[in-house]
Amino acid sequence: MIERPLTGFQLVDAPTQQKHAFVLANPHGYIFTLAALATGVLRITLTGPDRPPPPHSNVTLNGAPIPLASVENDARLRRAVLRPPPDSSSQGGRGVPRYEIHIDWEDTIVLEIFQLTPGAEPLRIFGDTPHKSYCLNHAGITRHTRLDVNSLHLGLGEKGAPIDLSNRRFTITGSDAAGYDAYLSDPLYKHTPFLVSIPKPLADDPTDDPTDRPLRAAVGLYHASNSDATWDVGKWINEPWTLFKKFEQECGGLEEYIIIGDGLSDVVAGFADLVGRPKLVPRDWLGYLASGMGLGESDEPIAQELLSGWPELCKKWDIPCSAIHLSSGYTVDEKGNRCVFTMNTRRYPDFAEMCRVFHRAGMKVTPNVKPYVLEDHPDFKKLHDAGALFTDPSTGKAVVTRIWSSLPGINAKGSWVDLTSQAGQDWWRDGILGLVDLGVDAIWNDNNEFLLFDDEYICKNNSANAPNAVRGPIKLGLVGRMTNTEMMAKVSHDALLARHPDRRPFVLTRSANVGTMRYAASTWSGDNRTCWKSLQGAVAMNLNAQLSLMQSYGSDVGGFAGPLPSPELFVRWVQMGVTHPRFCIHSFKPNEKDPSGSATNNLPWMYPEVVDIIRNEIKRRYELLPFFNNLNWQSHLRATPPNTWLGWGEFATDPTLYSKEILDGFDYWLGHGQLLVCGAYFAEQVSRRVYLPRTSKEDTAVYYDLHEPYGVHAAGSWLDNVSTPLEHFAMFAREGTALPIGRDSVTLTQRSGPAIETGDGVKVRTVEEGGLATYDDWRGLEVFPSPPGATGREYVYRWIEDDGVSENPETAAFEVQFGAEADTNSVRVAVKVEAGQFKPLWLPRVWIALPVGDDRSVSTAVEVTTWKSRKVYAIDVA
Template sequence: MKHPFVFTTKKNLSAIDMRTVRPRNEGRNFFHFLMTRLMLIYLFLFFISSSAVSQSYQETETGVVVHCNSMQVEIQFFSNSIVRVIKWPEGTNFKKESLSVVKSPESISLDISSENDLISLQSDDLTVNLNTNNGQVSFYKNNGKALLKEKNDGAVFVEIDDAGVKSYSVSQTFGLETDEPIYGLGFQQQGRMIQRNLEMNMIQNNTESFVPFFQSVKGYGLFWDNYSPTIFSDSTEATSFNSEVGDCIDYYFMYGGNADGVVAEMRELTGQVPMFPLWTYGYWQSKERYKSQEETVGIVRKYRDLGVPLDGIIQDWQYWGSNYLWNAMEFLDVEFPDPQRFVNEVHELNAHMIITIWSSFGPKTKQYRELDAGGMLMNISTWPESGSQLWPPRLDYPSGVRVYDAYHPEARDIYWKYLNEGLFSLGIDGWWMDSTEPDHFNWQPEDFDFNTYLGSFRRVRNAYPLMTVGGVYKNQRAVTSDKRVFILTRSAFAGQQRYGANTWTGDVVASWNALRNQISAGLNFSLSGIPHWNSDIGGFFLWEYPARLDDPDYRELYARWIQFGAFCPMMRSHGAEAPREIFQFGSKGEPVYDAIEKFINLRYLLLPYIYSTSWDVTANQSSFMRALVMDFANDPKVLDIDNQYMFGKSILVCPVTEPMYTTNGREDFSTVKSSEVYLPKGTDWIDFWTGEKHSGGQTIKKQSPIDIMPLYIKAGSILPVGPKVQYATEKKWDNLEIRIYPGANGKFTLYEDEKDNYNYEEGYYSTITFYWDDANSTLTIDDRKGSFPGMLNERHFNVVKVEKGKNTGMVPMVIDRKVFYNGGKIEVKL
């Protein structure tokens, strides 16, 4: 029940009506009339004076601003389910334009009321309460369910000198439920799924990309919008973000109902995911490094000769020559004498090339001279430190390499100008943006005092990858819409999903533990709203394997890592100290070679499924790699599983993350070993390799020879399978196999477009939706929606109902029905 003296913004009425009081009887005692008026005025003034301190607030277009506890607090509703909270010390002013947030506040109906010391703001989805005594903010569902509360007096401002500018270190503490799982925070290498009971120093580095965002199993997410080095701390008592510098506390609360919903809200806030070209989902080969154009082209030619599929080759560093010419964005090394022929030869082999570019420049480059003249180079120690290419580095010959100020719009344009002239004009297909953290060695406090375009480096440190990657994306989009932007980057920040970027997990050291750690790293990164990521298949450094490829344990590890890589958003082999091409692991007929080839081929068979999943990511804010909590939140056993996941919404992937066939330095494949797999409850599961059906909610053992990674298909799934090819676009999808996994009703939408331009943004694409009615064993292929140039107007679908012993694994299926389809709705009875 509300207090009788309550103001609401919708009605804007006082409890006391101050209209003129007119006596009924003209002869009434005037003194009585006067006393009545004075009493009413007294009551009104009493109400105003008593409520001014506890209930006074200023209404804004999006919420309220309140002065309380020596600070200003503003609540802004960006939508019915996204709320921004800003706090700043009284008597200060600031202007902030978010680097991550692109959404503008919507116009929504908001009910604002106050009672005693509490101001309540209610949208269609959320209720936000603000305590005017201490500034505490609490979030609720409109049904009264508590979601998240700040701690009493949880906002802290400590005045600091930030490179000569008065500012604050800022922190905010929240109270989570003791057993409340949370996920996200970017990716790290700790092998953790649930991000509780830890302290994390969030500053971008080679193998860790921090995103100050987490989401809860309760269906909400929280984005801490600060770019300075930040400590995230969590215990059973409190959860906090503490940032080195900020003019204000600034965070966004969002409610999505479940993990997919929270990811959708985060992308609504910070940007949607553009489509990647189809070829980026094929297989990619790389190493540190191919030293001539003949070597690089020769690798592509070797794959073609072997008949092993390949879509991309990556040219790593030093094609520019000496370290003094670092990142010149031109082929200046004598081993690359004809760059145009180099690129053309790769393309003539029906492959694509991406090339490494960095965030820094050597002192003899054109870029360095132009940026330096404009004061757009930073003074931090970075890679390479030596002008000599000898190892270890000769520091008595400093390289003079400097990082550019990516926060400066003119610097980003200069960066692109040289990239466009030197490489894009040759037909290079994409960019491997290395060291986008950027590399920062031998930190000194004064390093962070450097005055970037947006203030001290300290203030904007963690957003560097967002700015440099965004600069390339925006500039390429301005040049052409005929080629989709594709960027492989070593670091990321909130919002980077909007820039056509696939982040890899850095230079990890090869080990079985490292392989397992990539799974939880990628899943938490995906739960942070950024869906495209990958790891160096096989690990970058081989420090634990001095025998390199002669070590049987490493060969087994590589085979298992490539199996995992086949079910990541990008499948890319790369590393130092030993080459990683398939022919380095033997020849056809040998166990490790055959296992590698098998999973590369499987990746290509699944391209129609993968590309349709890519569309689901773009159009419906879905995720490629799905932590089990996303689809089975009601199964408590999946909440902390860190070594299994869903790839798309149909395939349960269970990577093998321990050695089985190597003992005392010897390989032995004679006895088949088994892996333990947990099948989430709530559905049946069909073994991809055997067709055997299992009930969910149990742990089973699956035989896992070196060429088998446990894969299970969710009952009711419809899986489109493509033709056997050597590269992604070799053959048309005019005879797709449509696999039905019975046991539940199902739905799948097949997406198709021109494969590599932005015409889809104008509606040039098609979708065909398949429905499976399990009770009636009927597949309905719906009317095709949409069209695009080059679309297949007529085709066949080879419909297969998967059954144990009949249709299994990768072998050609026994077709149940061959269906002719010309775009009209048809039903297929099986």
């Protein structure tokens, strides 16, 4: 181990190109810079003769740094105090506290940030570890910062449960972690060096309520390098150095961003301002997504025959489905090896016609692609000769290694394609375009962790898209393996857009660095294992991934590897999956048998005894598709995750949410502050204890139990013995919630155009035409007003609608206002068009449903009928 502290710095003038930066340099050629890119976003760089700036394209925030006013600047005493401009207390609508920066370079550089509150002493919210803040390691930088034991630590992308990362150590890299332990395995598939520290509200006096006191600011740290790294969040204890967090980057210089916000949501929004907002997911990819390796691997009957029968199976079982994933079985050669961009014409004699079968049924198609070639791949020599493979500098030859290639788990010799090379990118683009021309709608980038474990390997780095400003060969360790993951996503994305520029491209990726998610709209938790522990761990993994801007995230429902799930486990996984942004049932069960005795995958209808429950859950997901689509828009516009930790936003001051029972538990928001999802995650769990979050001591809101008539409960209360029968999770709607709902089937948002015609020119067939789709011509609103007797509380909910398909869609924003009428047994509801040109098919009428068991009427209704044995009230949209 090497940890050599950097010392001897002196204040120097900032160069012209770094205007407004605070710059220090030492005699050994190491340069430290501090700059403010925005009021709550600071950038630190530390580079030297053998620690070059990290090459990347992760940061998208443009514009010159803002000036930091000098409160004190004493070069002789080697200290300074800096503040952002006094008129810049917020950035982009997010909350940023007033703060000042103290920097001391007497020994090592020590930077501290203090929150400024009128009438109170400055409060430190961030600090370097004295005497050991910035150190050289073998080939990179190690960074020590103070650890606050009274803080919650979240983020780091895709990490095992529980949600609190404190006192744990993580590897920042991607690995093919098939069958991982959802609590213990590390690393998994993603490279996301973004860590948020959130102060816990402390109740020192039992008569005092911490919700009445302002919290210290939340602070995020992001390291923009794609080099492999480790984050030690207080696990390593070394008493002489005080308590610390430790970030250890393996190669190159440091580029660190400190993001300051009033709370977690503000830090996440600041991170999104820095690296880019989540992509807008096409609407069809919000529904049930089918998959299964067993179907695509079949030789008898052939895979195309099996897959082409999928729409009829969905029709038989009355289960809506929006898309099918094609495993890499379509690329398998006569030896059983996977050869990307080739076609097994025996299994798939007419691939294009199979795509048309799905399209007529209203289902999209995405094929699996892998960024490597075996030595006997038809294009291996072509890629080798073109310089599209990585180079081993010790031999001067292309890197050949062991690669997963066949079933079950067989490896063969081959090469990863260097997607920083122009030749590699050209080949990849041609392959993607070939698939699009066969009719596929999207691309599934898989096995893209680029498992090359020698930092000395050379990337060509000669493409127009390469992240390094200086073109030419570069060491893999410095540029980072997952730069290739990012380039793979970019080329896939750009090829889809090139062929269909009017359609919203959809790339699904298994692995990712931060830059990848500018091109890939969705990801998932990889090859999980079928067991209750995986189901339980998926909750925390999902929440940390989403707040790390992987906001269209989910798990393989039912478990990918291992045995078939029991009927009970499968039901519980589906119930969780339908509340996550990405809902896909996927598996690999080559040696398992379903009740009929056939080799199988996880399929919705595999257990007839529970298929009715599965159907109801999936249909409810489709009813809520307008709600999910709005969450998708809020994610895209404001970086608000569809699922959030219970302490998100205004709930952060509730001290109960920081208790071990909650942090190690499994509850979360679906739609921040709207639906509280309280699942069953243990065998035979038919009841459980639930806490209802509050915003303050004065919070008088109630929660409606969605499954219990007249089930109204006060915020801030614990409920014992909440019912969780196999038929459903427990779920609560907070007072003020409104849920736009639609039909419980695959729906078409327009009667002509891209919403009803796929890229290969196929028109989707509706039910009336013998197909499976219906028109999105009915809109309901489930509203949850104040309970009877609690008048005077008015609520407003806004949602966005669009065609769900277009790359640059027209939109319409709608607003519903509702509240209990005074002295009457009724609720007043009004809906209006707020803005936009899009004309949904359901206009001009909306149907209002009150909570289960609520016998009040809607005073503004123009018509009354029944829906699901409940009264619904029609109102016209103004």
